[in-house]
Amino acid sequence: MxxxxxxxxxxxxxxxxxxxxxxxxxxxxxxxxxxxxxxxxFPFPIPRVPGQRPSVRLLNGTGDPGLDAPAREAVLRAGVELAVVGNYRNDGVIQTRVIHRDPTDEAAAEALAAAIGGGVLFDQYLSPVTDLTVVIGADFVPRAGASRG
Structure with a gap:
C-alpha cells in the first residue's frame, strides 16, 4: 500500500x-x-456495455511519438472503444486511414475517418482483434489544444 x-x-x-x-x-x-x-x-475508458461502440486498434505509422496522445484523443472524441494502441509495422505512412474488415462496419469506419481526417479502406484480411484499425499518417493534424507527447 x-x-x-x-x-x-x-x-x-x-x-x-x-x-x-x-x-x-x-x-x-x-x-x-x-x-x-x-x-x-481517462485515456482508455472502460465501456459500460462492451461491444456497444466499435472497437479500435490505433497504430502510429509516422514514427513521431508526439502524435500518440493527440491521435488517441481524436479517436476517443469520435465515440469509439479504444482497445489497442501501438506502432504500425513501418513509419513511412503518408495518409491517415481507417481500415475495416467487415462490410457492416463501413459506416462506422467512414464516421471515424471523417472525425479524425482520414480515408477509409476495406481489407478482408485485417486482424479481427478489433472492428476498426486506424493508422496515423504524416497528414494527421492534431486538434488545436490537444496534448503532445
Whole structure:
C-alpha cells in the first residue's frame, strides 16, 4: 500500500475547473468541455456495455511519438472503444486511414475517418482483434489544444 501511495504521489497533479457554469441559478454543463476533461482523465475508458461502440486498434505509422496522445484523443472524441494502441509495422505512412474488415462496419469506419481526417479502406484480411484499425499518417493534424507527447 505504501508503494502504491508513493507512486501516486509522484504522479502529475492538476486541478481542473468543472465543465459547467451557473445560469439563472442552475448549473449548465458545457458538453464539449466535459468531453475534453473525460478524454484527458481517462485515456482508455472502460465501456459500460462492451461491444456497444466499435472497437479500435490505433497504430502510429509516422514514427513521431508526439502524435500518440493527440491521435488517441481524436479517436476517443469520435465515440469509439479504444482497445489497442501501438506502432504500425513501418513509419513511412503518408495518409491517415481507417481500415475495416467487415462490410457492416463501413459506416462506422467512414464516421471515424471523417472525425479524425482520414480515408477509409476495406481489407478482408485485417486482424479481427478489433472492428476498426486506424493508422496515423504524416497528414494527421492534431486538434488545436490537444496534448503532445
Amino acid at each position: 505504501v508503494d502504491l501511495l508513493a507512486t501516486v504521489a509522484r504522479g502529475r497533479v492538476r486541478v481542473v475547473t468543472g465543465p459547467w457554469s451557473a445560469d439563472e441559478g442552475a448549473l449548465v454543463v458545457d458538453a464539449d468541455r466535459l468531453t475534453d476533461v473525460v478524454v484527458e482523465m
